[in-house]
Amino acid sequence: MSKVVAIEHLTLDGVMQGPARPEEDTRDGFEYGGWAASRNDPAMMEVLGARMGNSWSLLVGRTTYEDFAKVWPNQPQPNPFTEALNKVEKFVASTTLAEPLPWQNSTLLKGDAAETVAKLKKEHDKTLVIFGSGVLVQSLMRRDLIDEYVLQIHPLVLGKGRRLFPEGSPLTNFSLLDSLTTATGVIIATYRSASRWTA
Numbered sequence: 001m002s003k004v005v006a007i008e009h010l011t012l013d014g015v016m017q018g019p020a021r022p023e024e025d026t027r028d029g030f031e032y033g034g035w036a037a038s039r040n041d042p043a044m045m046e047v048l049g050a051r052m053g054n055s056w057s058l059l060v061g062r063t064t065y066e067d068f069a070k071v072w073p074n075q076p077q078p079n080p081f082t083e084a085l086n087k088v089e090k091f092v093a094s095t096t097l098a099e100p101l102p103w104q105n106s107t108l109l110k111g112d113a114a115e116t117v118a119k120l121k122k123e124h125d126k127t128l129v130i131f132g133s134g135v136l137v138q139s140l141m142r143r144d145l146i147d148e149y150v151l152q153i154h155p156l157v158l159g160k161g162r163r164l165f166p167e168g169s170p171l172t173n174f175s176l177l178d179s180l181t182t183a184t185g186v187i188i189a190t191y192r193s194a195s196r197w198t199a
Contacts, residue, residue, distance in 0.1 A: 002124040003147035004059065004117070005051055006068040006137050008164055009036040010153050015161035016134055025162075026069060039154055041182035045081070051150050051190060056127040058085065059117065061136035062094035068131075069103040074093050091128070093136050109175060121145065134162055142170065144193060148177070153187040 009019035018025040019036035036071060059066065068085065073163065076080045090106040092114040101108055109116040113136055120128065130146075140146050151164075173194035179189045 001123050002057075002126055002128050003005075004121065004128045004140065004145055004152060006130045006140075006146050007048055007051070007150040008132070008137070008152065009126035010151050010164055011035065011152065011156045011160065011161075013157045013160050014163040014165055015158045015159040016132070016164045019132075022063065022073075024190075025063070027162070029044075032159050032161065033154060034156055035053050035158065036152070039182070039184040039186050041184045043180060043182045044152060044186070044188065045101040046117045047180055047190075049151065052129050053149065055125075057091060057124065059091045059093070059120075059128040059130050059133075059136075061113070061141045062097055062182055063094065063135070064092070064132040065090070065103070065106070069101075069106075073103060089126070093097050093117065113139045114145060118143065134164065137164065138166065138169075140175060141172075142156045147192065149174070149191045150188050151187075153189060153193065155185045 002177055008016050010016055015035075017027070017030050018033035018142050020034060021037070022033040024033045072082055073086045088105065090101075090103060091109050092106055093109045093116060094103060094112070097108055109120065117128075133151060138144065174191040175194050177190040177192055179190070182188065
């Protein structure tokens with residue numbers, strides 16, 4: 001059985017939309033794309049690597065998959081992260097995509113996302129890591145299928161944009177597993193749903 005780890009960039013007001021590049025996600029007229037780039041820090045990769053472990057697979061929704069598949073295989077100067085993303089086994093939750101998927105090592109999860117991920121968790125033996133994929137993450141949260149949240153909280157308020165925990169999210173208590181503050185002021189906090197806490 002595997003666990004699901006959601007890794008997200010967030011602003012202080014909870015926005016997760018378009019952190020990496022200006023054109024990454026402009027839905028609903030969002031014009032602040034790329035807001036996280038200036039606060040990148042080597043400590044982030046160290047923490048993420050530790051939370052992901054040596055045995056992991058990528059789990060994403062359609063929007064993030066299409067963005068990643070367009071960007072990462074075409075990097076002019078490959079780096080270890082690029083190579084890892086290209087080689088890793090990828091699971092894509094979507095009701096609109098069709099096989100074959102364009103990015104190597106990609107498998108389409110058909111049907112209801114929460115149902116297919118719940119089944120995958122029982123059958124898979126690697127950590128399932130989610131980057132971005134807000135719609136997918138929210139559907140999994142409603143079913144309590146996310147085991148850990150690694151939140152990279154930036155000292156920034158945008159006042160608009162899609163949020164990780166939208167209005168109407170269920171009441172949920174979390175336990176803090178660990179935290180670190182980078183030199184750029186980003187707090188990396190790892191949480192587990194309190195219902196999953198074991199001493």
